[in-house]
Amino acid sequence: MFDRRRFMIAVPALGAAARAGAGTSPPECAVFTRARQQSTSPDEALALLKEGNERFVAGRTVNCDLRAQVRDTASGQAPFATIVGCIDSRVPPELVFDQRIGDVFCARIAGNFVNDDILGSLEFATKLAGARLAVVLGHTECGAIKGAVDGAKLGYLTAMLRNFAPAIKASRGVPGEHTSRNRAFVQAVADANATLSAAQLVARSEVLRSMVEQGQLRIVSAMHDVATGRVTFFI
Numbered sequence: 002m003f004d005r006r007r008f009m010i011a012v013p014a015l016g017a018a019a020r021a022g023a024g025t026s027p028p029e030c031a032v033f034t035r036a037r038q039q040s041t042s043p044d045e046a047l048a049l050l051k052e053g054n055e056r057f058v059a060g061r062t063v064n065c066d067l068r069a070q071v072r073d074t075a076s077g078q079a080p081f082a083t084i085v086g087c088i089d090s091r092v093p094p095e096l097v098f099d100q101r102i103g104d105v106f107c108a109r110i111a112g113n114f115v116n117d118d119i120l121g122s123l124e125f126a127t128k129l130a131g132a133r134l135a136v137v138l139g140h141t142e143c144g145a146i147k148g149a150v151d152g153a154k155l156g157y158l159t160a161m162l163r164n165f166a167p168a169i170k171a172s173r174g175v176p177g178e179h180t181s182r183n184r185a186f187v188q189a190v191a192d193a194n195a196t197l198s199a200a201q202l203v204a205r206s207e208v209l210r211s212m213v214e215q216g217q218l219r220i221v222s223a224m225h226d227v228a229t230g231r232v233t234f235f236i
């Protein structure tokens with residue numbers, strides 16, 4: 002018998018958020034409490050990420066006392082969003098969305114595709130831990146996508162790259178050679194992969210689908226440009 006209480010996570014007391022937001026700390030530095038998380042709508046969660054990326058691109062990132070945030074989240078977490086991103090070193094979600102300790106769950110895997118373990122991670126992040134938004138974040142110049150379109154063979158990578166077959170198939174109408182030398186093709190596959198992966202979250206997970214249908218969760222895909230730092234949402 003599944004006992005949901007065993008998986009419930011502690012959340013920081015309201016006093017912790019008040020302390021984090023006190024004094025000279027900007028409001029962005031207040032850690033998320035369960036109450037603040039649940040009063041944030043999925044659309045507002047999306048706006049928070051958009052605003053954070055605007056700050057990142059403009060060089061106006063917020064400087065928070067991370068040690069204070071560690072203290073204020075020690076007893077629990079209540080992140081407002083969950084992000085599936087690539088392992089690429091140029092695309093750390095917390096940095097490109099100007100978020101910090103306790104703000105977002107991040108699942109990172111080469112090529113930001115979705116499998117059973119990612120689905121389980123997102124079900125935890127949303128249904129049990131309360132995140133209001135799920136983002137599949139692709140990026141330009143993705144090495145995993147390039148490897149997949151070139152049919153790279155290496156150890157476990159060979160099997161992993163098969164996850165991109167649907168996105169490659171969806172991009173077959175792109176003109177030019179279908180190799181990593183064709184940047185337009187690589188980008189089309191990356192776009193399709195982000196979109197299809199977001200669709201998979203709803204199609205494969207009854208838990209996520211039910212939350213979306215009830216307005217508790219929003220799922221979107223997005224593309225990060227490694228040349229500019231800008232994230233474009235596909236909505």
Ligand SMILES: [Zn+2]
Nearest residue numbers: 087089143144
């Ligand atoms: Zn990548």
